[in-house]
Amino acid sequence: LSAPPTNSARAPTGSAQRKLDVRVSKMATQRKGKEEDKSETQEKASKSILDELKARRRQAKLQTLKKQAYVNYTWNGLAALLVLLLVATIVYYSVYSSPAVKAKTKPAATNSTAESDAKTNQNVPPTKSSAHPTNGAPVSPKNSNAGTTKKPEAKPTKKSADSPPKKPTEGSPKKPSVSPPKKSQSDDPSQPPPAENNHASPVDDRDTPLLQRPIPPGDPDRPYIIEFLAGEKFTRNGRYNEALERYNDVLKRFPQSPRAMYGKGLTLELQAKEKKSNKLTDMAIDFMSKVGFESFLAPEAFKESALLKVAELAQARGKYPLLVRTLERLYEMFPTDQWYANKLGVAYVNEQNTKKAKAHFQKVRRAFPEDYFAAAHLGLVLMSEGKHEKAVPLLLEGLQYDEEIKSNPKFYLYAGASLTALGNIEEAYGLYDVAVARGLLPSKMQRSIYNEPDLTAKPWWSEEESGNKEGLGRLLGNWGEIKNEALANIEGEGGMFGSAPYLLLFSMGKKNVENCRKVPKTCALLEAIPAMSGCTRGQVRLVSLQPKVHIAPYTASSNTQLHYILGLDLASPLILRSGEEKRSLEEGKTVISDTSFEQEVWYQSDKFGVILTGDIWHPDLTESRYTRLPKL
Helix, strand or coil: CCCCCCCCCCCCCHHHHHHHHHHHHHHHHHHHHHHHHHHHHHHHHHHHHHHHHHHHHHHHHHHHHHHHHHHHHHHHHHHHHHHHHHHHHHHHHHHCCCHHHHHHHCCCCCCCHHHHHHHHHHHCCCCCCCCCCCCCCCCCCCCCCCCCCCCCCCCCCCCCCCCCCCCCCCCCCCCCCCCCCCCCCCCCCCCCCCCCCCCCCCCCHHHCCHHHCCCCCCCCCHHHHHHHHHHHHHHHCCCHHHHHHHHHHHHHHCCCCHHHHHHHHHHHHHHHHHHCCHHHHHHHHHHHHHHHHHCCCCCHHHHHHHHHHHHHHHHHCCCHHHHHHHHHHHHHHCCCCHHHHHHHHHHHHHCCCHHHHHHHHHHHHHHCCCCHHHHHHHHHHHHHCCCHHHHHHHHHHHHHHCHHHHCCHHHHHHHHHHHHHCCCHHHHHHHHHHHHHCCCCCCCCECCCECCCCCCCCCEECCCCCCCHHHHHHHHHCHHHHHHHHHHCCEHHHCEECCECEEEEEECCEECHHHHHHCHHHHHHHHCCHHHHCCCCCEEEEEEECCCEEEEEECCCECCEEEEEEEEECCCCEEEEECCEEEEECCCCEEEECCCECEEEEECCCCCEEEEEEEEECCCCCHHHHCCCCCC
């Protein structure tokens, strides 16, 4: 066997070994450092790649968000544009399609409202539902209604209403600028200049619908503007239930909403007129009262308009204390407003509160010396107190300078009555001639103001001409029994029926059951004459005439009825004048006169007398015609 090869190299010595170890260690360290550098480089590269990937993802996400936001903004903008178009359409059709706006292009009426109202007042008697502030003051012995105040022609406004007549009252009233009335050439140039007609009624508030007005920012009603516009349009179009649903929906969410209460009140008022419901009218008054009297959120225009509506409805319902309280509130809100001041004074007159009416009109005269409307009404109050010397100058001032008083026939009668009481009869007739020339009275002697056309006018009539010859003949044939029943109810020597000088049997077409029990035969005979017992514009009475009595000249307010008198117990003839002709009446005789002509009565006996009087429908009036006439 051959021996293994041997290494001829020599083993390193100790120092060499150390150098070798150092070298090997250094090489290992360098190798490790390179490996660490390589690992760090690789780590940095990986991190850089990850960062780049993250950046790309963020950029992609940002682009996606931008696209989504753009889409959202686009749809939101389109939705907002659609809402604006809807609101603009509603407002356009609510405002510019209204009859009031269309009426702007039509020629204005040539006759003033005052003239047309004056002509209307000649033929149509006022009713409690009249919207005029002056509806009558029972302070005059015969014609007890005060002058009728009319509203002037309404001026068109920028936001005129599109509701037809008799639609709800809306908007705050505005006072038109009215030039002073011009004096005619016949007026005395030494007299003071005419006063500005500041008591003219405000513009009809339908012409400025409040619910169509913009609602300012911060107003709590602003979020419900769409409901208000829709409700107002439903009301205007007669869709009352749908309008009430809109307003009720707002009131559920906001019970104090003044606009919702106001709109609901207007809707209920119209619904009440359609259904002829007093209950709905009272509900409308309640909602309007909440706006006018109680709401602290309602703007002043809403308060004023609501109070005006309360006053109108309260007068229509005969709630005169509420009417006065409402007008007092309006006068308190607007103390320098002559129209409200005068309207309140007239309400006092209508309420027969002459003390307050006198003090109020004196206050108005001190504040507005040239307010001749107030002057005329102050004269009316003084006339009712019998102070004719003070009343006449005030009444004549109104008739000379105030257009509204000039067109009211009642004030000619008031002034004429005061002049007659002072003995100035010719001057009174001269005043009546002026009224006749202005078309306010039929004639100087026939001075009725509520006249039906085409009725025969003459001072005296016969039983046959009256159209009730048979019934009146039975009355005359039984005059002895009627006399006995009448005298049986006279108490004592004073000739009185209890505490009154008359015994009322029928009034305004209704039987007085209690009094008819006292004179049954008389009432049975009267019931057989429907034109007398059923006359809704007159009375039937047994009347006691006091000795030496003189009834001053007077006229009835209408030409629709005749006056029947039957002499029962007369110690001397009763002298009567109708127009310019006198006639005498004795026991067991009758006369029939037309009391629209001037009447005067004398009874010269020293003893009391008894007569039966009754109003009977004019024979030219058919039953279908007089049953439609309102009561006076």
